[in-house]
Structures are given as structure tokens and as C-alpha cells.
Amino acid sequence: MSVTSINSSTTGTGVALPVVEAEHLGLTFSTNDGDVVALSDVNLTIEKGDFVSFIGPSGCGKTTFLRTIADLEQPTSGTLRINGQTPENARKDRAYGYVFQAPALYPWRTIEKNIALPLEIMGHSAQQQAERIKRTMDLVNLTGFEKKYPWQLSGGMQQRASIARALAFDADLLLMDEPFGALDEIVRDHLNSELLKLWDRTKKTICFVTHSIPEAVYLSTKIVVMSPRPGRVTDVIESNLPRERPLDIRETPEFLAIAARVRDGLRAGHSYEEVM
Amino acid sequence: MNRVLPILTILVAILAFWYAAAIWMNAPWQNILNGRANLENVPFLEFAQQTWAQDKPVLPAPHQVFSEIWNATMGLEFTSRRSLALHAWITLSATLLGFVLGTGLGVVLAVAIVHNDAADRSLMPWIIASQTIPILAIAPMVVVGLGAIGLTGLVPKALISMYLSFFPVVVGMVKGLRSPEAIQLDLMRTYDANPWQVFWKLRWPAALPMLFASMKVGIAISLIGAVVAELSNAAGGGLGVRLLTGSYNGQTIQIWAALFIAAGLAAVLVAIVGAAERMVNARNGVRA
Amino acid sequence: MKSGLTLLQAVLAVVAGGTALFGLVGAAISADAELLLTLAFGFGALTLARFVWRPISFWLDGVAAALIALTLVWALPRGTVMPGHYWFGMVSAWAFAWLFVDQLSAAIRKGTVPRQAMGLLIPAVFGVSLLVMWEIVTRGANVPPVLLPAPSAIGAQLANSAPILWADFVQTFVKSVIPGYIIGCLAGLVVAIAVDRSPFLKAGLLPIGNFMSALPIIGIAPIMVMWFGFDWQSKAAVVVAMTFFPMLVNTVAGLNAASSIERDLMRTYAANYWQTLLKLRLPAAGPFIFNALKINSTLALIGAIVAEFFGTPVVGMGFRISTGVGRLAIDLVWAEIAVAAVAGSAFYGVIALIERGVTFWHPSVRGGRA
Numbered sequence: 065m066s067v068t069s070i071n072s073s074t075t076g077t078g079v080a081l082p083v084v085e086a087e088h089l090g091l092t093f094s095t096n097d098g099d100v101v102a103l104s105d106v107n108l109t110i111e112k113g114d115f116v117s118f119i120g121p122s123g124c125g126k127t128t129f130l131r132t133i134a135d136l137e138q139p140t141s142g143t144l145r146i147n148g149q150t151p152e153n154a155r156k157d158r159a160y161g162y163v164f165q166a167p168a169l170y171p172w173r174t175i176e177k178n179i180a181l182p183l184e185i186m187g188h189s190a191q192q193q194a195e196r197i198k199r200t201m202d203l204v205n206l207t208g209f210e211k212k213y214p215w216q217l218s219g220g221m222q223q224r225a226s227i228a229r230a231l232a233f234d235a236d237l238l239l240m241d242e243p244f245g246a247l248d249e250i251v252r253d254h255l256n257s258e259l260l261k262l263w264d265r266t267k268k269t270i271c272f273v274t275h276s277i278p279e280a281v282y283l284s285t286k287i288v289v290m291s292p293r294p295g296r297v298t299d300v301i302e303s304n305l306p307r308e309r310p311l312d313i314r315e316t317p318e319f320l321a322i323a324a325r326v327r328d329g330l331r332a333g334h335s336y337e338e339v340m
Numbered sequence: 341m342n343r344v345l346p347i348l349t350i351l352v353a354i355l356a357f358w359y360a361a362a363i364w365m366n367a368p369w370q371n372i373l374n375g376r377a378n379l380e381n382v383p384f385l386e387f388a389q390q391t392w393a394q395d396k397p398v399l400p401a402p403h404q405v406f407s408e409i410w411n412a413t414m415g416l417e418f419t420s421r422r423s424l425a426l427h428a429w430i431t432l433s434a435t436l437l438g439f440v441l442g443t444g445l446g447v448v449l450a451v452a453i454v455h456n457d458a459a460d461r462s463l464m465p466w467i468i469a470s471q472t473i474p475i476l477a478i479a480p481m482v483v484v485g486l487g488a489i490g491l492t493g494l495v496p497k498a499l500i501s502m503y504l505s506f507f508p509v510v511v512g513m514v515k516g517l518r519s520p521e522a523i524q525l526d527l528m529r530t531y532d533a534n535p536w537q538v539f540w541k542l543r544w545p546a547a548l549p550m551l552f553a554s555m556k557v558g559i560a561i562s563l564i565g566a567v568v569a570e571l572s573n574a575a576g577g578g579l580g581v582r583l584l585t586g587s588y589n590g591q592t593i594q595i596w597a598a599l600f601i602a603a604g605l606a607a608v609l610v611a612i613v614g615a616a617e618r619m620v621n622a623r624n625g626v627r628a
Numbered sequence: 629m630k631s632g633l634t635l636l637q638a639v640l641a642v643v644a645g646g647t648a649l650f651g652l653v654g655a656a657i658s659a660d661a662e663l664l665l666t667l668a669f670g671f672g673a674l675t676l677a678r679f680v681w682r683p684i685s686f687w688l689d690g691v692a693a694a695l696i697a698l699t700l701v702w703a704l705p706r707g708t709v710m711p712g713h714y715w716f717g718m719v720s721a722w723a724f725a726w727l728f729v730d731q732l733s734a735a736i737r738k739g740t741v742p743r744q745a746m747g748l749l750i751p752a753v754f755g756v757s758l759l760v761m762w763e764i765v766t767r768g769a770n771v772p773p774v775l776l777p778a779p780s781a782i783g784a785q786l787a788n789s790a791p792i793l794w795a796d797f798v799q800t801f802v803k804s805v806i807p808g809y810i811i812g813c814l815a816g817l818v819v820a821i822a823v824d825r826s827p828f829l830k831a832g833l834l835p836i837g838n839f840m841s842a843l844p845i846i847g848i849a850p851i852m853v854m855w856f857g858f859d860w861q862s863k864a865a866v867v868v869a870m871t872f873f874p875m876l877v878n879t880v881a882g883l884n885a886a887s888s889i890e891r892d893l894m895r896t897y898a899a900n901y902w903q904t905l906l907k908l909r910l911p912a913a914g915p916f917i918f919n920a921l922k923i924n925s926t927l928a929l930i931g932a933i934v935a936e937f938f939g940t941p942v943v944g945m946g947f948r949i950s951t952g953v954g955r956l957a958i959d960l961v962w963a964e965i966a967v968a969a970v971a972g973s974a975f976y977g978v979i980a981l982i983e984r985g986v987t988f989w990h991p992s993v994r995g996g997r998a
Contacts, residue, residue: 583847
């Protein structure tokens with residue numbers, strides 16, 4: 065089963081190229097135990113300014129899809145366009161920032177040097193680097209911790225620094241792979257609301273992988289429900305929640321209705337019985 | 341096959357390089373020889389073969405070394421003073437005795453260090469410091485000193501091997517015996533296990549992988565200790581003595597043959613420890 | 629227990645005090661016992677009071693150990709085998725020292741004495757005890773100097789032969805070890821980086837490198853002496869061969885130490901090979917490279933000294949050791965070994981200090997005690 069989403073209404077222009085456009089995308093890994101179909105016939109369009117969550121049980125291909133967008137995996141069938149380009153060219157264009165499950169900060173660099181890492185690689189001048197470091201550290205509320213080493217910071221602060229690192233070079237697309245999965249719920253709530261504010265302020269397009277239903281509903285304008293074996297999209301849910309979302313929106317009936325639909329979508333994919 | 345092919349390629353490359361180097365390094369002397377014999381304009385192939393067949397070459401060709409190894413082991417009576425098999429056995433016996441003593445001493449010291457705070461604090465810094473000291477340098481003195489009180493032959497060499505091999509075992513075992521995590525020790529505490537049970541059911545199995553890793557280092561270094569110790573007692577025999585007499589008489593082929601036997605011995609010993617390691621680890625469910 | 633001691637400590641306390649008491653009796657019987665030694669015995673015997681009266685401070689045990697050891701050494705120069713009470717004194721001093729160290733480490737664990745200062749005291753006590761025992765046994769039992777000279781004799785030789793020792797040090801350490809070490813380590817590093825780009829070469833060279841690291845490479849010393857002559861060049865060549873493989877194997881392993889997430893990160897930046905190498909893989913390999921540097925610091929000195937056994941100009945640490953043994957000049961040999969030990973530890977220490985500075989971020993460094 066596959067679902068093609070209708071153009072979302074969050075951006076008014078409509079003429080602009082979609083940020084991500086997947087058509088009949090498939091990816092099969094060959095392993096010693098035979099082939100594993102990680103993605104099968106995925107059709108999806110993500111417009112500029114969308115906040116898209118990918119949700120589903122482990123093995124449903126949500127991380128693989130994100131990695132395929134990032135050109136960290138190569139699709140075996142179908143087409144995938146990022147800003148109208150191939151993923152490889154998009155990567156070489158530095159079209160996106162990627163936030164991994166773990167902060168992956170280099171322990172031998174201070175926080176500001178970690179944020180400077182992509183800027184150094186992309187050849188920004190020292191002055192530009194300083195200015196961008198200051199701006200992005202401000203954006204994630206880490207000002208004052210420039211000279212600290214990652215291992216001197218808490219897990220939540222480390223993940224904020226890794227978001228700052230992904231924002232530093234001003235890519236319009238932010239790919240986030242369960243960035244808050246390892247954090248406790250209190251820190252997670254806090255970072256979620258900060259992420260929403262950041263998205264509102266920067267007008268970036270965000271793809272966000274999670275396995276938490278409340279997190280997906282709270283953050284997204286569009287929720288992509290996936291299910292495993294083979295990894296596929298079973299439902300795409302447009303959220304009509306307002307852009308401005310206080311934490312207690314999670315108790316409103318609108319919120320709960322969307323959450324119920326996501327849960328139904330997950331159940332329809334028989335995902336629970338198939339969890340590895 | 342995927343793992344063998346690259347190794348074979350490199351080995352073939354080394355052999356080819358070796359033959360080429362033998363031509364190059366032996367050429368000056370061969371030119372002198374040919375000059376004396378009034379041989380001129382020797383074709384290259386023939387010249388190459390000449391350089392690979394010298395009596396005392398600067399660099400013997402591989403086949404010279406291997407035929408020397410064959411002749412000096414299979415071709416001679418074991419009891420012959422020139423039999424490499426005999427010399428290899430002399431070295432091997434000292435290595436093994438020293439290794440067994442060294443491993444035993446190392447394990448005992450490690451157990452003491454782990455169970456006694458004072459032993460840990462007083463011994464450990466010295467054990468680590470002593471690893472930075474070139475201990476092999478005292479080998480000749482130990483041999484001569486023990487010789488002065490009538491201890492000759494196997495024992496002094498074994499003592500040096502022991503001295504060298506116990507360091508890696510102590511350090512590895514202390515690490516291994518301390519490797520159980522706090523929760524695993526807490527679990528034993530909830531069972532009210534006595535120290536003896538904690539040791540045999542937790543610390544010892546946890547330390548076994550480290551023990552074998554250290555033993556691999558220890559056996560290799562034991563062999564080195566035995567070979568170096570032999571340098572100080574030319575009458576006693578052994579691979580070290582073959583190296584020494586070869587170097588005095590310019591018998592390069594003999595040196596290379598002894599060197600290769602020593603290398604082969606080291607490889608076999610390490611492989612045996614490695615095999616024992618895999619066996620024990622498999623039985624203890626350690627992932628390879 | 630009334631004395632507030634563990635079982636081990638109680639046994640040690642009985643042995644220490646008891647042997648002091650025996651020593652006191654022995655000294656009283658023998659006509660020519662040293663007065664000071666007798667007094668020290670008396671002090672030691674008094675510590676037995678802890679079992680009947682009240683616990684005493686462990687510092688008193690330390691004082692007893694020091695007193696008895698000092699008077700024993702002071703009473704030494706006689707040239708004959710020492711009488712019985714003397715050996716009681718040695719056992720007593722040893723037991724007091726152990727008792728002291730055991731209680732001190734317990735106190736450190738409880739936090740009643742500062743860890744920083746006292747942590748150093750314990751190994752120092754052990755080292756000094758070893759030296760004192762060595763001195764007492766060699767001179768008190770008249771051990772022939774050929775077998776084992778007394779530390780004081782070695783110390784005197786160190787002072788007397790300073791110019792010889794210095795010349796040997798320059799020949800072996802400065803001329804052979806340092807150049808060989810630098811060339812060998814650099815070559816290993818460069819080859820590892822070159823090999824790393826080709827999985828085929830890596831698959832072929834790594835097992836061979838591992839194999840070579842376990843071989844008695846030192847055996848090539850006679851060959852190197854033939855090829856490069858008697859002087860330092862042949863020793864440096866041996867050092868190069870010995871240090872090359874550990875560096876190669878460790879660097880290759882280190883270059884693979886970066887996690888896959890860290891590598892993916894560099895890929896998302898479209899970083900090229902050299903950027904990834906310089907900014908990620910070499911820093912991540914740092915701990916491995918320093919491990920090889922530390923292993924090699926010891927190997928290099930061993931290689932140079934042993935290579936000198938196969939022929940040298942008439943200078944060098946290995947030369948002095950092998951000829952000194954032949955001439956039974958054992959004092960000089962031990963002095964040379966002391967120099968080698970200090971040089972080796974200092975070499976290692978310098979590398980370890982640099983390591984702390986460079987790989988400060990690694991858990992093994994910032995976590996304090998390994």
C-alpha cells in the first residue's frame with residue numbers, strides 16, 4: 065500500500081520545487097541471511113517549511129529513508145530528488161544538516177570548535193565562523209559554554225550543541241534521526257518546545273524520525289506513519305494544529321484526535337506483532 | 341579466500357623484492373669474484389643466479405635460507421652440534437619453562453594486588469615503572485651471576501624468560517580481575533558470596549580473556565628473553581648462540597636460518613596460545 | 629579486636645613486635661651488640677603493648693620500621709656474616725614497614741589522610757624497603773659482589789665512572805635510540821596512512837604486521853651490524869625495524885577507531901579524504917598512536933643495547949654491559965643498568981606526559997587512575 069500526499073498548504077507559493085520528492089523509492093539490503101527490503105515503493109513529497117515526522121516501529125525503514133535523503137544509503141529502485149537534484153549533488157551542495165541519534169561531538173574539540181567543524185570543512189573565513197558560532201549557540205541557548213568540552217556537558221546540552229552544529233552552515237533542510245531518543249522525558253519536552261520555536265524562527269524544513277506518538281504529533285505539520293517488512297509508508301497525516309504550540313496543547317481534543325489516528329495507522333500496519 | 345589473497349600477494353611481493361635486493365646487495369662482491377675469474381660481460385640472468393648462490397652473501401636469497409633450514413634440521417642427526425633442531429629445542433625448553441614460571445608468578449601477584457590494597461598501592465607503581473626499564477640488558481649479568489654460584493644451562497635462561505613474561509601477565513590480569521562491573525559485584529554481595537566464590541565465579545572467568553591476551557605477549561617475549569640470554573653463554577647452545585657464532589664467522593646464511601627458526605617458533609607458540617584462547621573463550625561464551 | 633587491626637595486620641604486628649623482642653634478647657646476650665640497634669629493638673618490642681593496653685597510631689609502626697632499618701644499615705660495615713639478632717631485626721623492620729603501609733592504605737581509603745601526598749609515600753616505602761633489604765642481605769650475609777653488589781657499591785660506582793657512563797649514554801641513547809625511534813615511528817605512521825586507503829593492502833599487510841610484532845626482530849641485530857657497520861648506524865637500523873611494526877599495527881587500528889556516526893557526519897558535510905583524515909580520523913587515532921609510541925620507547929632502548937652485544941666501537945651501554953660481565957666488573961654493569969633504567973623511565977615518562985597533553989579528551993586520561 066502506498067499513499068501519495070497532496071501538496072501541503074503550509075507554504076503559500078506552491079510554485080517552488082518540493083524539498084524532498086520520492087517516487088516509487090525502494091531499497092534492498094543484501095545480507096548473509098538473504099535480502100532485507102528496507103524500503104518498498106515509497107512515494108512522498110515534502111514542501112518547503114514542512115515539519116515532517118516519520119514514525120513507526122523499529123525496522124520500518126524510517127531511519128533508512130532519512131539516510132537515503134542524506135545520501136548515506138543509495139536507493140535500489142525509484143527516484144529521489146532533493147531540491148530537484150540527486151541526493152549526491154544535494155549533499156555536495158551542503159543542502160541539509162543532519163542530527164544523529166547520538167550527539168557525535170568530537171571529544172577533542174570544545175563546543176565552539178565542534179560547531180566550527182562543518183564551517184572549516186566548507187571553507188568559511190574565521191570571521192564568518194565566529195559570527196555563525198555566536199548566532200547558532202544563541203539559537204540553541206548554549207551561550208556561555210563555548211569553551212567547554214562535550215564531556216563536561218549534560219546529554220541534553222550535548223544534543224543541543226549537535227543541533228547548533230547542523231544549523232551553523234544555514235542549510236534549509238534539517239534531518240533529525242531520533243535526536244532526543246536517549247534523553248529523559250523532562251529534558252525532551254523542553255527541547256521539543258525549543259525545537260518548535262527554532263523551526264518557527266528559521267523557517268527551515270525539518271524531517272524528524274521518532275518512535276514517540278506524542279512527540280510526533282506535538283512537533284509536526286505532517287506525520288508519516290511507516291510499518292516494517294517490507295518498510296513502507298502506510299499513512300500520511302496532515303496536522304491542523306496551530307503553528308504556535310504550548311506544551312499543554314497535548315491535552316486538547318484536537319491533539320488527541322490526531323494521536324488516535326496515528327495509533328490506528330500503526331496498528332493497521334500490524335507493526336506491533338512484527339517488532340523485532 | 342578473500343582473506344588469503346591479499347596476504348599471499350604481499351608475501352609474493354616481499355619475496356620478489358627480496359630476490360631483487362639480493363642481486364643488488366651481492367653484486368659488488370660478485371663483480372670482484374668475476375673480475376678475479378676473468379669473467380666478463382656475464383649475461384644478467386646468469387649474473388643473478390650467481391648472486392643467489394654465493395657462499396657468504398651480504399643478503400642470502402630465500403631459497404638458500406630455506407635449504408639451510410632443511411639441511412640443518414632434517415639433514416642432520418638431532419644430537420649434532422650443528423643441528424638447528426637441537427638448538428631450537430634448547431631455546432624452546434628455556435622459553436617454555438620461563439613462560440610457565442612467569443605466568444604463574446604473574447597470576448599470583450595479580451591476585452594479591454587485586455585483593456590487598458597495600459600490595460596494590462606499593463607494588464603496582466613499581467611493576468609499571470619496571471616495564472619502562474630495558475630489562476633485557478641485565479640478561480648477560482644474570483647468566484654470569486648465576487653461573488658463578490654453579491647454576492648454568494636451562495635455569496638462568498628460564499629465569500630471564502620468566503622475568504620478562506610475568507610483567508604483561510600481571511598488568512593484564514589486574515585489569516581483567518578488576519573488569520567485573522560494580523553491579524556484578526553487588527549481585528554477588530546480595531547472594532552473600534564469600535571472597536572465594538566471588539573470585540572463582542566472577543573475577544576469574546572475567547579475567548580469562550585478558551589472561552590469554554597477556555599470555556600471547558608473554559610467550560613471544562619469553563622466546564626473545566631466552567635467545568638474548570643465550571648470547572652470554574656461547575657454550576650452552578641455542579638459537580642465540582647460532583646467531584652469535586654466525587655473526588663472528590660471517591656465516592650470513594646460518595644467521596638467517598636461525599632467525600627464521602626463531603620466528604617460526606614464535607609464530608607456532610603464539611598460535612598455540614591463540615588456539616587455547618579460542619577454545620576457552622568459546623566455552624565461556626565470549627564473542628570472538 | 630582490642631588493637632583495632634584486621635587479621636593480616638594483627639599477624640604482622642605480632643611478627644614485627646615479636647622479632648623485635650627476640651632481637652632485643654639476642655642483642656642482650658651477644659657481647660658486642662650495637663647500642664643504638666638494641667634501643668631500636670626495644671622500641672619495636674614496646675609496640676606489642678597495643679594488644680594489652682590500647683591501639684597505637686600506625687605512624688609509630690612507620691617510625692619503628694625506619695628506626696630498625698636505619699640502625700641495621702648503620703651497624704653494617706664489618707665484613708663478616710652478621711649474628712642472629714641482626715636477622716631478627718631485618719624481619720622485624722620488614723614486618724613493621726608492611727604493617728605501616730597496610731594501615732596507611734586503609735586510612736587513605738577511609739579518607740582520614742590526604743590521598744595525593746600519601747599515595748606517593750606507599751610506593752616510596754616499598755622501594756626504600758627493597759633497597760634496604762638488598763643492602764642488608766648483600767653486606768650482612770657477605771654475598772659475593774659477582775653475584776649481586778650492594779646498592780651502596782653501585783652508587784659509588786655511578787659517581788666514580790660518571791664520564792664513562794655519560795659517553796655510553798650518548799653513544800647508545802642519543803645516537804642510536806633517538807634517530808632510530810623517530811625514523812621507525814614516522815615510517816610506521818606514514819605507511820599505515822598510505823595503506824589505509826587500500827582495503828586490499830590493508831588486508832594483506834595487517835596480519836603480516838601483527839605477525840612481525842610478535843617475532844624476535846631483535847635477532848636481525850647481527851645482520852644489521854654486517855650491513856651498516858659497528859657504529860651507531862646499525863643500532864639505529866635495529867631500532868627502526870623494532871619500532872616500525874607496532875606503530876603500523878596500532879595506527880591502522882586507530883584510523884578505524886572513529887565511529888560510524890562520526891564518519892557519516894563528515895559525509896553529510898561532503899568532506900574530502902584529507903579533511904576527514906585530519907579533522908576526524910587522526911585525532912581519533914591519537915590514543916592508539918601514543919600506545920605505540922610508549923611500547924616503542926621501551927623496545928627502542930632494548931633493541932639498541934642488545935644490538936651492541938653483537939659488536940660496537942668501544943663505547944655504548946650494551947658494550948659496557950657485555951664486557952663488564954666478562955671482566956666481572958659487576959658494579960659497573962649495575963651502574964650502567966641503573967642509567968639505562970633511569971633513561972628508559974624518563975623516555976617513557978616524557979611520552980606519557982605528551983600523551984596526557986594531546987589526548988586529554990580520552991576517557992582513560994580524564995578519568996584519572998586507569
